[in-house]
Amino acid sequence: MRDIVIVGAGMAGLGAAEALRAAGFDGTITLIGEEPHRPYSRPPLSKEVLTGKGSPLGVVLRDEPEFDALHLDLRTGVRAERLRPGGRAVDLSDGTSVTADGVIIATGAAARRPDTDLAGVHVLRTLDDARAVRAALETEERIVVAGAGFIGAEVAASARSLGLDVVLVEAAPTPLTRVVDPRVGRVLTDLHRDNGVEVRLGTAVTGFEGDGRVERVRLSDGTAVETGLVVAGLGVTMNTGWLAGSGVELDERLGGVRCDAYCATTVPGVYAVGDLASWPHPRYGGRIRLEHWTNAGEQAELAARNLLAGENGRRPYTPVPYFWSDQYGMKIQLLGRAAPAETVEFVHGSPEDRKFVAFFGDGGMLVGVLGLRSTPKVMRYRGLLEKPTTWDEALAAAGITAGA
Template structure:
């Protein structure tokens, strides 16, 4: 845990003429923004606006250990009371930022009040894409309430249909098996995780699900949900129909940008997030963005990058805040080595860097058959990613190659097959 203690005078040290900072969004990025402000010695007012009614909490367990047990769900607390209170925030929980009004240096909230701010950190994250149905029994998984509902349903239902074999869908399938449910996992693509991983490597995850008793159906989409009030059947694109009274959809996430409409903050084409420059600055002076919502040009990967990764939310918020306090024209470009992990069937999957289906993939340690490997991912002659299954120390060792920009050949030359 990071220290969260204020230092200095009680006068309220201002930095770069900034007296009041508003953080919109009380998630991981919002929390890190608050902590970084205080660690940097900012003693002005910090207002945190969060529509969920909870202090920032940890989402990754929601699809993992939170769901698996029959007893009380695992804790998702990120900071204890003392650490959180030491941040001395003007907390507006259960309140939505409705509109950013740069000319008035204010954020309008959904209760009609306004929060004054010379600086703003946009950290409103993303929400789960919902399937097109209002039937009960069809769930998504983003918030702690979503997870509580799924956890409760796992206690009484015998089977679940999971739609989408991306990371969240795959983790829900794994957790449901641990909780003793029968699982049908539907994926429109030819392998799980196809959005991120070469199908030749993704194939190992197909076997992982099947060996764990999941009825994995690939190349199959959902054409509709049927039932009276509550879901009873799922119609599939191959003409089949599944009986189902519990469905969990993992259909990806949509950035929460609506409240920024008309503010002058630009949106990124393609990735759909808030458009930032390499300093996490939006088009509006004094307004920075971080976390799942932010899209920015990462010089090492070309084009815009928007990550839905836990580690990124914290790291990007730290950089955004440092740059906000440094003022326009100063600061540090944000050039992280992206990092993502997933836990499925007791195995850790890790991805450093970036992965796209078209990347070259080569296993450099272990093997897919042993379900223990490290694979290099290459693009245009460069190493762009390192993917590992049950290989944490080895994956982390190659982080340096990604931060130093290493050619594909150079990366292969660094591999010691006996290590």
């Protein structure tokens, strides 16, 4: 293998390039990124970049000497338009093509945009999006955040810390319905309310009004909120359009690219990693796909090594999923999964203290651990999720007698 093309210059793309070099690959690595920037870190975009509290370097993933030492053929501001059938060449938006002995797909996801072209209505996925939202936060007094997923929740917290009036609108009855059980979702709602956010649950945004710029947001309960700034956190769509006709199979249920246990796609020599890759995880009863920062790096590392290893030295990808979020100066951390769950138990602290560790169980097994302001305790339980652990064993590890 002499030429490897990585498409998508985010965390997963960069992680794959680093892993290839760390494994001793000294051929050509072409890294193609649609954005004009070198790979950067997205988590600060809804936190430090909006509050202005972090350094402007906070989004830089690798400093220049470290990045240059990878000796990549980096093409920024260029889109991959097509992966040719068989996966041995990628056609680019500048009219050129790159040939490849191996391809790593790392094109991630794009923010779902609300159906309006009024100015003042933003999404938050890229550095350019974050800079635009930051500028708007400096001039506006009220913001409507549509969608109380993690990104919406972080935008609400950042805007509050800058003193704006914040209205957080969520169609579901609790925030984060896809990610955490409602019993914990309710606690996270209270966090926003404690901090002065107006939270409207079970309410959808039905339209935007204004003359060129947004002036008002219409809601499904018949009311309207006057505002010049909206950030929509309505989830993402997968950047898979360029794979049409390539033979790379997509995952119709979870979205993204369908991989096997080794992160390989249905085209030999083509792997997929990061937000857009689904794969069968033996401890979660089927396929999963994770939109988590840590996963992007870990999956990229394993896939890169598997690509080099060929059929025989490959390892399956069986991580403990990990996600964190920072809101109102508090860290929320999740290991494993927290929804759906049959059983939820607060094993340390309590929701009232705004400091706790909760276990999530399903089918008699521990499936997730979530902590608020409890980093060392959460991390202590990681080992329980590296192997099958029954609910009773998990409670015992936390010093709780089952049924007591």
